[in-house]
Amino acid sequence: xxxxxxxxxxxxxxxxxxxxxxxxxxxxxxxxxxxxxxxxxxxxxxxxxxxxxxxxxxxxxxxxxxxxxxxxxxxxxxxxxxxxxxxxxxxxxxxxxxxxxxxxxxxxxxxxxxxxxxxxxxxxxxxxxxxxxxxxxxxxxxxxxxxxxxxxxxxxxxxxxxxxxxxxxxxxx
Amino acid sequence: xxxxxxxxxxxxxxxxxxxxxxxxxxxxxxxxxxxxxxxxxxxxxxxxxxxxxxxxxxxxxxxxxxxxxxxxxxxxxxxxxxxxxxxxxxxxxxxxxxxxxxxxxxxxxxxxxxxxxxxxxxxxxxxxxxxxxxxxxxxxxxxxxxxxxxxxxxxxxxxxxxxxxxxxxxxxxxxxxxxxxxxxxxxxxxxxxxxxxxxx
Numbered sequence: 001x002x003x004x005x006x007x008x009x010x011x012x013x014x015x016x017x018x019x020x021x022x023x024x025x026x027x028x029x030x031x032x033x034x035x036x037x038x039x040x041x042x043x044x045x046x047x048x049x050x051x052x053x054x055x056x057x058x059x060x061x062x063x064x065x066x067x068x069x070x071x072x073x074x075x076x077x078x079x080x081x082x083x084x085x086x087x088x089x090x091x092x093x094x095x096x097x098x099x100x101x102x103x104x105x106x107x108x109x110x111x112x113x114x115x116x117x118x119x120x121x122x123x124x125x126x127x128x129x130x131x132x133x134x135x136x137x138x139x140x141x142x143x144x145x146x147x148x149x150x151x152x153x154x155x156x157x158x159x160x161x162x163x164x165x166x167x168x169x170x171x172x173x
Numbered sequence: 174x175x176x177x178x179x180x181x182x183x184x185x186x187x188x189x190x191x192x193x194x195x196x197x198x199x200x201x202x203x204x205x206x207x208x209x210x211x212x213x214x215x216x217x218x219x220x221x222x223x224x225x226x227x228x229x230x231x232x233x234x235x236x237x238x239x240x241x242x243x244x245x246x247x248x249x250x251x252x253x254x255x256x257x258x259x260x261x262x263x264x265x266x267x268x269x270x271x272x273x274x275x276x277x278x279x280x281x282x283x284x285x286x287x288x289x290x291x292x293x294x295x296x297x298x299x300x301x302x303x304x305x306x307x308x309x310x311x312x313x314x315x316x317x318x319x320x321x322x323x324x325x326x327x328x329x330x331x332x333x334x335x336x337x338x339x340x341x342x343x344x345x346x347x348x349x350x351x352x353x354x355x356x357x358x359x360x361x362x363x364x365x366x367x368x369x370x371x372x373x
Contacts, residue, residue, distance in 0.1 A: 005179075009186060016190065020197055027204050034211040038359055041215065049364035052230075053331070056366045093314040110362050111335065112304070 043161040059169040069171040099123040116152040140169040210357035218338040221300030233368035246321035270305040279341035304337035
């Protein structure tokens with residue numbers, strides 16, 4: 001084999017190696033995308049489970065303990081004092097109103113998979129004219145913002161699911 | 174002599190290249206099938222869960238406060254009351270997992286049908302699943318025994334539903350002495366309230 005042929009062979013191998021490298025990389029990316037689809041499903045189901053629990057709670061501590069219709073906004077929880085109201089309400093089983101979730105981070109394992117997901121909560125009053133706008137004063141609307149991400153095993157690409165839920169005060173006379 | 178050597182070396186190099194390309198082709202084909210399977214099971218899972226989720230969401234709708242919403246609670250079956258068509262008449266909806274023999278003709282030995290009935294009428298199948306597991310929790314988060322005794326049905330506050338879907342057919346992994354099917358699987362796990370209006 002002449003040195004020209006040897007060089008040509010080496011060049012062909014380098015070309016083939018580069019092509020194969022790209023090929024396997026693409027396969028890996030496709031696998032990651034499919035896997036993150038499964039992660040997305042689990043993260044969504046976990047976040048919607050919390051939403052379901054939140055939807056079953058009272059609008060405010062005040063409306064949980066009183067059957068009377070509310071006409072005065074000032075009796076609602078202070079916007080700067082969201083979160084659980086008394087020490088006995090510091091776990092999800094004991095929450096009694098929507099804003100008790102504020103500031104909490106809950107971790108949940110999707111049984112059977114070994115995967116763990118953390119969900120962070122933030123609850124604020126929102127403007128009645130524009131629910132995307134956080135209000136620093138009391139209104140009859142509260143918005144819960146949730147961020148869910150996989151904590152174990154750590155995801156190859158950091159990916160956070162963000163969901164929001166708005167609850168409004170209503171009363172049947 | 175040199176010419177023969179050149180031909181031999183060319184054969185060897187050509188053979189190596191052919192092997193590499195054939196292996197890459199095999200891997201691509203296998204991955205393609207597995208990824209297709211993954212996508213398929215995720216779609217199957219979502220379509221099954223959309224039906225289930227929609228109805229569990231309305232569990233207890235139109236049911237009097239004094240009546241227990243869930244009338245049967247087992248690991249693989251649930252019956253609950255809801256006013257499906259909003260006409261003031263409460264229906265009993267039942268979801269239950271069928272035996273694996275119903276899908277014995279598929280390659281996957283674990284898949285089975287998830288059935289739905291309304292007022293014990295015609296059975297309809299809403300999808301094929303490999304796991305349909307229900308857990309029942311009290312307001313304090315305590316797990317209730319399954320099947321939940323009749324006297325304790327009213328204690329159910331939340332229902333945790335776990336569903337796994339695997340594809341019915343999958344390619345065989347050629348590695349090892351006992352080739353195993355590469356089934357794709359997708360899991361769904363959600364908590365639902367037995368009644369939406371417990372604190373409102």
